[in-house]
Amino acid sequence: MAALVPGDQFSLWVFLHSKDGQPFVMNRYGVTGRSVGNQPLGPLEDLQVYATNPHGTYEGKSHGLCRHQKWLSPEHDLLTLRDFVPLYLEDPGHGDWTGSGWCSKCAGYAIRRLNSEQFAHYWTSVQAAHAALYGGHR
Numbered sequence: 118m119a120a121l122v123p124g125d126q127f128s129l130w131v132f133l134h135s136k137d138g139q140p141f142v143m144n145r146y147g148v149t150g151r152s153v154g155n156q157p158l159g160p161l162e163d164l165q166v167y168a169t170n171p172h173g174t175y176e177g178k179s180h181g182l183c184r185h186q187k188w189l190s191p192e193h194d195l196l197t198l199r200d201f202v203p204l205y206l207e208d209p210g211h212g213d214w215t216g217s218g219w220c221s222k223c224a225g226y227a228i229r230r231l232n233s234e235q236f237a238h239y240w241t242s243v244q245a246a247h248a249a250l251y252g253g254h255r
Contacts, residue, residue, distance in 0.1 A: 121167065121189070122231075124181045124224030130154045131239075131246040132161070132202060156242035160235050164198040168226040171196060171204045173218050180220045181227030201226065 133154045169192045170179035180186035186193075196204075205219070205226075219225030231239060 120230040121182055121227040122229075123183060123222075124219075124226040124228065125183075125222065127224075127228050127239075128243050128246075129202070129205060129224070131156050131242050132158055132198070133206060134202075154246050156246055158199060158202070159238045159242075161231075161238060162197060162199040164231070164235060165229040166196045166198055166201040166226050167193040167228075168196070168201070169193055170218065171201060171226070173207075178220045179218055179225035181223040181225060183220055183223030185220060185222065198228070 131154045167181055167189060168179045169181075169186060169190075170177060171194055173179075178185075182189070
């Protein structure tokens, strides 16, 4: 099995888009914050994402891999990043239970390790998002 990367080590905010096209970001704790993203998913669209409660169906936070959920289990849903991004924007914590629905340790999901093409797109997108946010490359 390929290695998995906890969500807190993957800058998902870079690929989030607001409904009205305005720059915003949800931080890794699922709280609406400042910043910009709006980068295209490109070759990351079919990236595999694992999360225990991405739809907010069950009481409790969604986990990827962290101290709360150390191994993949039958509780993990398998989604593509393309299908996961809209769910992340909805935050399953806003419903019958309060607070962010995403784990504060692992951001609520894990991804499969990126191949070289995916990593190149990811890194270029992160640099572009930071440049837009901070007015130049960091």
